[in-house]
Amino acid sequence: MPNDERIARLPDVPSDSIEVVSATPNWVELLISSTREAAEMAQAFVAKLEADLPHELVNSIRQALRELLLNAVEWGRKVRIARLRYPRMLLYFVADPGAGFSFEGLAHAAVHQTSAEAIARVAIVRDELGMRPGGFGIAMARAIADELLYNEAQNEVVLIKYLSGAMQNPAGAISAAGDP
DSSP, X not given: OOHHHHHTOOOSOOTTTEEEEEEETTEEEEEEESSHHHHHHHHHHHHXXXXXXXXXXXXXXXXXXXXXXXXXXXXXXXXXXXXXXXXXXXXXXXXXXXXXXXXXXXXXXXXXXXXXXXXXXXXXXHHHTTOOSOOOHHXXXXXXXXXXXXXXXXXXXEEEEEOOGGGSSOTTOOOTTSOO
C-alpha cells in the first residue's frame, strides 16, 4: 500500500486527540493530546508508515518512539510528533510544551546506567517517590536510535535511525535532489 493511502487512514480516535498537521509520504506531522491513549495511537499509526521495512526494525523504532511519546505526554499538554522519511534515514521529532528537564536531576530514571545495581537503585528511588514502575525509556530509546538529540531545555528530541542497503530507496521516497 503506498504511503499516501496509509496516511489517510487514521485510527478511530476522538477528534480532539490527534490533529494532522502534515500528511505527505515523506513528512507526517501530528499534534496529539497529552494522554497515554493518544500517544499509543499516534506511535502505532506512525509505525504503520514503515511497513516496507523489516519487521524487527519497525518494532524497535516503535518501541523507542513509544517511550519518547509517553515521556512527552506525561510532562506536556499538546505534543508535536513529526516523522520524516529520507532514502537513507528515518527522523522522528517529538516536542512537548513543558519546561523540560535536566539529565542530572533524573535520579528516578536509568538515563546512562546499565549495571544491575544502578537499575535496582532506580527502582528504589521511583518507589520512594511514589512513581509508577519504569524509568528506562530514555536509555531504551538511546540504545535503539542511531542518534538521539535533545534541545537545551530537553523538551524536544530528535530520534534518527539510518537505513541500510535495500531499505535506502523505498517506493515514494524522495531524494535530497527531489528525484524518487
